[in-house]
Amino acid sequence: MNSTDRLQPLRTALAEITDLATAQANLHWDYQVVMPPRGAALRAEELATLETIIHERATAPALGTLLDEAADNLNGADPESDDASLVRVSKRDYDKAVRVPGELRSEMARAGALGHEAWVEARKQKDWAIFQPHLANMLELKRRYVDCFPDVDDPYDALLDDYEPGMKTSEVARVFEQLKAELVPFVAAITAKGDVVDASCLHGAGAFPRERQEALIRRVLSRIGFDPAGWRLDVAVHPFATGLGSQDIRITTRYDESHLAGAFFGALHECGHGLYEAGSDPALERTPLRGGTSLGLHESQSRMWENLVGRGRPFAGWVLPQLQEAFPAKFGDLDADGLYRAVNRVERSLIRVESDEATYCLHVILRFELEQDMLAGKVDLDELPEIWNERMRDYLGIEVPDVAQGVLQDVHWSEGIIGYFPTYALGNVIAAQIWAAVRSEEPDLDDRFAHGEFGPLRDWLRDRLHRHGRKFLPAEMIERVAGRPLDVAPYISYLKGKFGPIYGLAADR
Amino acid sequence: MNSTDRLQPLRTALAEITDLATAQANLHWDYQVVMPPRGAALRAEELATLETIIHERATAPALGTLLDEAADNLNGADPESDDASLVRVSKRDYDKAVRVPGELRSEMARAGALGHEAWVEARKQKDWAIFQPHLANMLELKRRYVDCFPDVDDPYDALLDDYEPGMKTSEVARVFEQLKAELVPFVAAITAKGDVVDASCLHGAGAFPRERQEALIRRVLSRIGFDPAGWRLDVAVHPFATGLGSQDIRITTRYDESHLAGAFFGALHECGHGLYEAGSDPALERTPLRGGTSLGLHESQSRMWENLVGRGRPFAGWVLPQLQEAFPAKFGDLDADGLYRAVNRVERSLIRVESDEATYCLHVILRFELEQDMLAGKVDLDELPEIWNERMRDYLGIEVPDVAQGVLQDVHWSEGIIGYFPTYALGNVIAAQIWAAVRSEEPDLDDRFAHGEFGPLRDWLRDRLHRHGRKFLPAEMIERVAGRPLDVAPYISYLKGKFGPIYGLAADR
Incomplete structure (x- = not known):
């Protein structure tokens, strides 16, 4: 018996858990895309039942025994081999899962459902007081959750680890401090230039009929990697991507007939997620190793296709004739430089999900800081809306008119999702690191993009990142792909190199 | 503690099994309607995993104990109560499920997958020899399955019971003999009249654009009970209906732009199934009692809406103006009598699924007879195609040109589904019995239909049949709804009363 044969019982147990998780993901997709209201x-009952069964299996003592036996049977297999990685990653997952009592998980699930309901109502009424006690309760539950992991350096580490395995709060704080120090004055300098970028080509009442948007998007995505034999594109109120195995990738977008950028760049974004999901080595199918290694790495892929590719100058040159054909009234007289400038307009805005590349991370940093303070009990929740508003003033120079456009804008806290926000900004930082690496190895990428050839970038990403799935932790993966640890410099340099010229800033900015 | 409280552990166990079965049904729907190829x-792996988990739970000794305890705790509850029915029906399901060894189930599943593949190839090549050994193997497995139920009167009873619980082969044989004795000469008499019915309004190259068909169908179905808040209508290669709970009903149809009847009557048919699924008492949600009590009863509902309503004279009068508006070139000059005759054209045809009301049951009876002979080993499988062709000659007076249009036309045997066919014909018989009952109680139905009012029929069916779900066995249900046992007379009388006048047959036929 070789080590692979000896791992068969473990592989079978993990394959069943993976099948159940994929079924659950399918029910979620169905719920958000096609289910009658x-x-x-x-x-909700079905999803809860599946969650219970998955959790039972993922924490079963028998699985723990299989994992220990498998570790003994690896016989010095290469740590980077599929077998050794399967045992290592699954053991990490198992050890985390068994730490949290089932009751606490149930309580958190219930609190999340109630919290979400209260949040919807609070937003509608623009009344923070409706949501505040739910947030207080959720934080109390999160503290109990953190107590399940007594060996963390920082309480927030325990939350962050669920989304960015192995990442430390101190590391994120260091990176975010650097970002903030650069971005706050940079955004101020940009906005001081006034409204010098004309983005009117992207707006116009009824100017972008849905069918034409969709046809254009399908044409563009098919050049990037979307293939109807293994992908779907649908409409969802809250766009997302999901990989039901590597051969069934489902992305969503939403159309606004008066504004093109939302659906177009949203679809590029989700396509980036989809390529990561599609790119796992086929040998990882039906194992917990398939998929992306963290939310930050995942976001690096979506952001790369949305922004570094999709909002780049070469792409603008390639896509402009297609835009002109689809929407002649809006793009007929535009040149590629004009399009490039339009899709890169910077604006101090209230809403994170609508914000541009230059301001996005500041929205995230604000949330990261507040989450740590809330978890540590350093914030009087009564005052949270005002603290939020102050920081918006400090970081983005903008006044928040009401809680719906302020502290209540995101769904995450309502469902008890705390520790997730940083991954959005980390995605930007990691994307720029990977971008620098691939461009140094493949110097003709711009030229390829200008001809609508995206295969070289996609294949490079698959080879260096996607195919490994969850085999390596984010920190390891970043070093492998970018050749060095998490580093904010490439991102700052990218932003300055891009927005400096667009906004006519001095080169030393 | 009242008996309902005492049943809680059983209810919880059954609710989880039901949730898993609904998830499985959702994955099947997804596979057939939206999944990228x-x-x-x-x-297939996910479905197999869910099947295994459902089977484990449905046969768990702990469930048997809960069922026994629950039976003891009923304290003389009315046998028709939800509680008593839950225990009785679940106990019947459990006792059946534990009889069949897991290995045999796995072997049957594997043989079904291989058989289906061979069947596809055999049909393509019109070569019986490719499929024959798979059928032989399947029959051997079915005999082993029958052996798990040593107390049946007839081996075929064990197969039939999976689709029509409690129904006996002898009962079906009796009914089918009566049917055959009436239908063979009746069909001969009709077809002897020659091609006297003009159905050309339903055909025409490209005459029925898909969007118009769909809009018409949605309009018609919305009068019958289709409601987008709780239903979906989609396209599937093999149309079907599924109830993911009573609030999420999904039906499918397929469009042929040169032929209207397929999509239109197919949608009415599936809507009939959907109404049965939607009509269960809400108290039965998340229990094994929700849904239809048998395939025969289910088919009675689909056939009723498709044929007794949809191909009836009052419906023709109501729907004609809508057809004229949607397809003026085809229906502009037609009157309601002409439409009524067109949709009731009788034809000796080769393919069961395309056959009309008068000939349909003969296709089924032929299969029922062959299935019994095959199971009993009375047929040399080499000769099955020729035996099939002979009976087609005897029953329908038609020559079969090749196996693809003969013995290989149906998917059922390829997957090991034997004992299912009779339920199609039983559906017709039961539909006519229910039809007679409802019309005697609600004498103005024709008038209502002529005005597009289908609520009275739908509500009557819900009250008498749908709301009971699986609480009662088919035989009990038929007696409750129709006031008497399974009886072929109303169906014969319906067929003669309808097709006699259309084809100008003497009244004594």
């Missing part, structure tokens, strides 16, 4: 109550 | 291999 009256099905919601029963769907 | 390359997802098929992984989907």
Whole structure:
């Protein structure tokens, strides 16, 4: 018996858990994309049942025994081999899962459901007081969750680890401090230039009929890697991507007939997630190693296709004739430089999900800081809306008119998702690191993009990142792909190199 | 503690099994309606995993104990109560499930997958020899399956019971003999009249654009009970209906732009299934009692809406103006009598699924007879195609040109589904019995239909049949709804009363 044969019982157990998780992901997709609305109550029960069964299996003592036996049977297999990685990563997952009592998980799930309901109402009424006690309760539960991991350096580490395995709060704080120090004055300098970028080509009442948007998006995505034999594109209120195995990738977008950028760049973004999901080595199918290694790495891929490719100058040159054909009234008289400038307009805005590349990270840093303070009990929750508003003033120079456009804008806290926000900004930072690496190895990428050839970038990403799935932790993966640890410099340099010229800033900015 | 409280542990266990079964049904729907083709291999694994987990739970000794305890705790509850029915029906399901060894189930599943593949190839090559050994193997497995139920009167009973619980082969044989004795000469008499019915309004190259068909169908179905808040209508290669709970009903149809009847009557048919699924008492949600009590009863509902309503004279009068508006070139000059005759054209045809009301049951009876002979080993499988062709000659007076249009036309045997066919014909018989009952109680139905009012029929069916779900066995249900046992007379009388006048047959026929 070789080590692979000896691992068969473990592989079978993990394959079943993976199948159940994929079924659960399919029910989530269905819920958000095709389910008739009256099905919601029963769907919640089904999802809860699947969650319970998955959790039972993922924490079963028998699985722990299989994992220990498998570790003994590796016989010095290369740590980078599929077998050794399967045992290592699954053991990490198992050890985390068994730390948290089932009751606490149930309490968190219930609190998340109630919190979400309260949040919807609070937003509608623009009344923070409706949501505040739910947030207080959620934080109390999160503290109990953190107590399950007594060996963390920082309480926030325990939350962050669920989304960015192995990442430390101190590391994120260091990176974010550097970002903030650069971005706050940079955004101020840009906005001081006034409204010098004309983005009117992207707006116009009813100017972008849905069918034309969709046809254009499908044409563009098919050049990037979307293939109807293994992908779907649908509409969802809250766009997302999901990989039901590497051969069934489902992305979503939403159309606004008066504004093109939302659906177009949203689809590029989700396509980036989809390529990561599609790119796992086929040998990892039906194992917990398939998929992306962290939310930050995942976001690096979506951001890369959305921004570094999709909002780049070569892409603008390639896509402009297609835009002109689809929407002649809006793009007929535009040149590629004009398009490039339009899709890179910077604006101090209230809403994170609508913000541009230059300001986005500041929205995230604000949340990261508040989450740590809340978890540590350093914030009087009564005052949270005002603290939020102050920081928006300090970081972005903008006044928040009400809580719906302020502290209540994101769904995350309502469902008890705390520790997730940093991954959005980390995605930007990591994307720029990978971008620098691939461009030094493949110097003709711009030229390829200008001809609509995206295969070289996609294949490079698959080879260096995607195919490894969850085999390596984020920190390891970043070093492998970018050749060095998490580093904010390439991102700052990218932003300055891009927005400096667009906004006519002095080169030393 | 009242008996309902005492049943809680059983209810919880059954609710989880039901949730898993609903998830499985959702994955099946997804597979057939929206899944990208390359997802098929992984989907098969997921479905197999869910099947295994459901089977484990449905046969767990702990469930048997809960069922026994629950039976003891019913304290003389009314046998028709939800509680007593839950225990009785679940106990019947459990006792059946534990009889069949897991290995045999796995072997049957594997043989079904291989058989299906061979069947596809055999049909393509019109070569019986490719499929024959698979059928032989399947029959051997079915005999082993029958051996798990040593107390049946007839081996075929064990197969039939999976689709029509409690129904006996002898009962079906009796009914089918009566049917055959009436239908063979009746069909001969009709077809002897020659091609006297003009159905050309339903045909025409490209005459029925898909969007118009769909809009018409949605309009018609919305009068019958289709509601987008709780239903979906999609396209599938093999149309079907599925109820993911009573608030999430999904039906499918397929469009042929040169032929209207397929999509239109197919949608009415699936809508009939959907109404049965939607009509279960809400108290039965998340229990094994929700849904239809048998395939025969289910088919009675689909056939009723498709044929007794949809191909009836009052419906023709109501729907004609809508057809004229949607397809003026085809229906502009037609009157309601002409439409009524067109949709009731009788034809000796080769393919069961395309056959009309008068000939349909003969296709089924032929299969029922062959299935019994095959199971009993009375047929040399080498000769099955020729035996098939002979009976087609005897029953329908038609020559079969090749096996693809003969013995290989149906998917069922390829997957090891034997004992299912009779339920199609039983559906017709039961539909006519229910039809007679509802019309005697609601004498103005024709008038209502002529005005597009289908609520009275739908509500009557819900009250008498749908709301009970699986609480009662088919035989009990038929007696409750129709006031008497399974009886072929109303169906014969319906067929003669309808097709006699259309084809100008003497009244005594």
